[in-house]
Amino acid sequence: MKLSRDFYNRPxxxxxxxxxxxxxxxxxxxxxxxxxxxxxxxYIGESDPACxxxxxxxxxxxxxxxxxxxxxxxxxxxxHWLVNAVTEAEGSPAAVLxxxxxxxxxxxxxxxxxxxxxxxxxxxxxxxxxxxxxGIGQAQNGEDxxxxxxxxxxxxxxxxxxxxxxTRIGITVGTEREWRAFVRSHPSVSGRRPRxxxxxxxxxx
DNA sequence: AGCAAGATTAGC
DNA sequence: CTAATCTTGCTA
Numbered sequence: 001m002k003l004s005r006d007f008y009n010r011p012x013x014x015x016x017x018x019x020x021x022x023x024x025x026x027x028x029x030x031x032x033x034x035x036x037x038x039x040x041x042x043y044i045g046e047s048d049p050a051c052x053x054x055x056x057x058x059x060x061x062x063x064x065x066x067x068x069x070x071x072x073x074x075x076x077x078x079x080h081w082l083v084n085a086v087t088e089a090e091g092s093p094a095a096v097l098x099x100x101x102x103x104x105x106x107x108x109x110x111x112x113x114x115x116x117x118x119x120x121x122x123x124x125x126x127x128x129x130x131x132x133x134x135g136i137g138q139a140q141n142g143e144d145x146x147x148x149x150x151x152x153x154x155x156x157x158x159x160x161x162x163x164x165x166x167t168r169i170g171i172t173v174g175t176e177r178e179w180r181a182f183v184r185s186h187p188s189v190s191g192r193r194p195r196x197x198x199x200x201x202x203x204x205x
Numbered sequence: 206a207g208c209a210a211g212a213t214t215a216g217c
Numbered sequence: 218c219t220a221a222t223c224t225t226g227c228t229a
Contacts, residue, residue, distance in 0.1 A: 041212070043212070055227090058225075060225060060226085075225095078224065079213070097212060099212085116215085126214070
């Protein structure tokens with residue numbers, strides 16, 4: 001079932017938590033790609049120095065101030081497109097950054113879009129990688145997530161048992177807020193992979 | 206008009 | 218550890 005506008009029209013940390021285990025879907029050129037969300041980050045309001053709304057309303061962050069349930073897509077480091085789901089009521093700038101997916105549909109298409117040859121678990125590992133695999137870019141900025149091309153749905157998958165919270169990745173300000181949610185020890189979660197324990201290594205050898 | 210920095214990634 | 222790459226927002 002496709003998530004409704006009401007789903008996004010809630011406190012951002014609640015939306016972030018509930019997005020874990022939901023499925024991001026994109027239809028493009030008749031091809032459907034999708035994946036289970038396993039990692040997200042919340043960016044909340046002008047008082048959050050890491051949020052793009054920190055400088056107040058600008059041309060770029062306009063979607064953040066708009067109604068909930070729309071996509072905010074922007075170019076990062078001049079190279080990577082990152083996709084967010086806008087949350088909270090219109091005029092309240094906040095969003096959830098989608099950082100990693102476990103691929104479900106269209107894996108062959110994803111593999112073609114990614115130039116590198118990687119394992120399935122790495123196809124949508126990292127916010128810049130998943131937009132490439134899903135075919136999401138500038139054209140999807142402002143797209144209605146309650147429409148038919150780009151949306152998030154509940155497929156009734158069991159809510160992952162171990163949702164961990166930690167500090168957000170790759171920012172230099174607002175690092176004290178633990179607004180990153182992820183499925184613990186899931187292979188598609190970005191960031192440095194936790195060092196294998198001595199026992200795990202022995203077991204593998 | 207010029208400039209510094211950025212919600213990343215891959216390669217050395 | 219660092220280059221790649223370009224838009225935004227700030228300063229002049």
